[in-house]
Amino acid sequence: MKINFKTEIFGRQFVYFDAISSTNDYAKSNAKKLKHGAVIFTTNQTNGRGSKRHGWSSVAKESVALSIVIKKISAKFLKIIPIMTAVSIVDMLRSIEIENVGIKWFNDIVIENKKVAGLLCESVIQGQSADVIVGIGMNINSSSFVFQKLGLNHAGSLLTQTGKEYNIAFIVKLLVEYIEKNFKMFSTNNSKIVENIFINQYIARCITIGKMIKILKKDSVIIARAIGISGEGDLICEKDNIRFKVRREEVSVRGIENYVDLH
Numbered sequence: 001m002k003i004n005f006k007t008e009i010f011g012r013q014f015v016y017f018d019a020i021s022s023t024n025d026y027a028k029s030n031a032k033k034l035k036h037g038a039v040i041f042t043t044n045q046t047n048g049r050g051s052k053r054h055g056w057s058s059v060a061k062e063s064v065a066l067s068i069v070i071k072k073i074s075a076k077f078l079k080i081i082p083i084m085t086a087v088s089i090v091d092m093l094r095s096i097e098i099e100n101v102g103i104k105w106f107n108d109i110v111i112e113n114k115k116v117a118g119l120l121c122e123s124v125i126q127g128q129s130a131d132v133i134v135g136i137g138m139n140i141n142s143s144s145f146v147f148q149k150l151g152l153n154h155a156g157s158l159l160t161q162t163g164k165e166y167n168i169a170f171i172v173k174l175l176v177e178y179i180e181k182n183f184k185m186f187s188t189n190n191s192k193i194v195e196n197i198f199i200n201q202y203i204a205r206c207i208t209i210g211k212m213i214k215i216l217k218k219d220s221v222i223i224a225r226a227i228g229i230s231g232e233g234d235l236i237c238e239k240d241n242i243r244f245k246v247r248r249e250e251v252s253v254r255g256i257e258n259y260v261d262l263h
Contacts, residue, residue: 010068067133086205106233114154217250
């Protein structure tokens with residue numbers, strides 16, 4: 001498969017696999033020979049990973065997995081990259097007139113009440129800079145029957161949520177172009193300006209903010225209201241008039257009744 005990206009850097013080196021266990025794993029194993037902006041892509045990822053070592057289930061030829069290699073970025077931008085990426089995915093989907101799309105904190109992209117995409121950013125810090133692999137999985141043309149068979153009641157695809165089939169190459173093309181467009185903001189050395197821009201955009205697109213949620217941490221469950229996002233991407237919550245932060249590395253967040261449906 002060949003995709004003609006309208007980009008300056010991202011996708012100039014393009015590696016496509018008919019099938020691969022994990023695009024992120026390939027990117028990590030081959031980081032030295034991959035260029036900045038390299039895109040690794042497949043429509044058949046057989047052993048995908050999500051956050052907190054959760055698996056990512058996808059259907060061959062009906063979904064996509066891709067990884068973008070970002071090299072030698074200032075370490076101070078690391079926490080902003082997944083925030084920027086989530087914003088880029090939402091904006092790309094809105095650009096093709098998909099409605100009711102938003103971010104469920106921290107890295108789930110949902111349409112109405114179904115998760116259609118997720119992202120996993122992995123980094124290797126080297127002094128004051130870092131190499132980052134931005135991994136994205138998206139369900140595109142899978143039917144609702146597939147998710148029922150897999151027991152993934154909270155999952156959906158662009159097809160299930162819009163009733164339309166999409167050209168996979170076109171979706172990948174747009175996605176990479178939107179991410180590069182937003183990544184150009186990182187060319188400034190002022191991390192605070194970049195942070196403020198993308199935190200505000202993230203908050204505007206996040207369906208979790210303002211809702212009652214379940215915070216799952218080890219063996220405990222806390223019910224609280226999500227009220228904001230910190231500059232580090234932590235979720236700011238309030239319970240009994242006391243505000244506190246939860247870190248994405250330490251907790252999972254659910255709706256009061258199910259995975260996505262927040263009240």
